[in-house]
Amino acid sequence: MIIPLVLTSEIPIYQQIHDRVVEGIASGTLPVGASLPSIRALAADSGINFHTVNKAYDLLRQEGLLHLTRKHGAVIARDHTSGPPHQDFVADWDTRARTLLAEARAHGLSHGDILDRCQALLTAFGVDGPPSAPASGSLA
């Protein structure tokens, strides 16, 4: 699996890496225990500076989604099977969700349409059933 990065996008590169990893976790492609490429490897493969990758990985580490060790490199620390989120996360997520949902609403989408879109997006991540197989996935 390769991280698609759009270097000309207005979204900062470190944010793109972060977002793609989070989406990989949500979709089950990157289950807990899966390895990501090392900071230097991803930087070399993507043609970007390893400090930029480090920022993305460090952000994921701070959020509790990634373990970074010299022994194992970058390893997914948690996924949806790993238990409920911290309260801090929930409150922050609600705030951001409120704004995003407000945008949909202001632009004319109905409650039903918005919920349908969210449902479809969640469904696209995979069924909300048993935990994914703990096979080791990788981004390289």
Added chain:
Amino acid sequence: MIIPLVLTSEIPIYQQIHDRVVEGIASGTLPVGASLPSIRALAADSGINFHTVNKAYDLLRQEGLLHLTRKHGAVIARDHTSGPPHQDFVADWDTRARTLLAEARAHGLSHGDILDRCQALLTAFGVDGPPSAPASGSLA
């Protein structure tokens, strides 16, 4: 109605103004036709530079949510009663929603919980029923 701005927040000030206005539109507090304070008035009231307010209002204007005229000042251009969104908006919104939903998922919220939260947030905006009364709301 006063825009709550947190000047020490990591969220840029212009983004906060934008987001609060969008939320006002979504909740019906700012229906189509409602007036916002002038750029200079909001800047003076908030203790910020009017260029910063101008950036927020211009962003809203570009998104089709605000009309800016010398005659009427800043007036809400649309709300949920004004018809469906542009396709461009929907595609962009989906992309952002996918990332936000992925975050909830990666941190351990179930499909059901996520949808429940979205539903609750949407409900808090007000019922998805008849258009709000077209009384002129104001942020001043």
Added chain:
DNA sequence: GCTGTGATCTATGTTTACTAGAACAAGTAG
């Protein structure tokens, strides 16, 4: 004419994003 409005131009300072190099420490393989 005066006042208030949005719009536009130039300029400055601070913060953020991204890049770069160097170095250190920990861990692994040969």
Added chain:
DNA sequence: CTACTTGTTCTAGTAAACATAGATCACAGC
């Protein structure tokens, strides 16, 4: 033990973004 890879940290520089500031113009209403 050596060489290599790994994450981590420090310093430094450039470009872009954010916020500020002043000035000016055109338009509208009184």
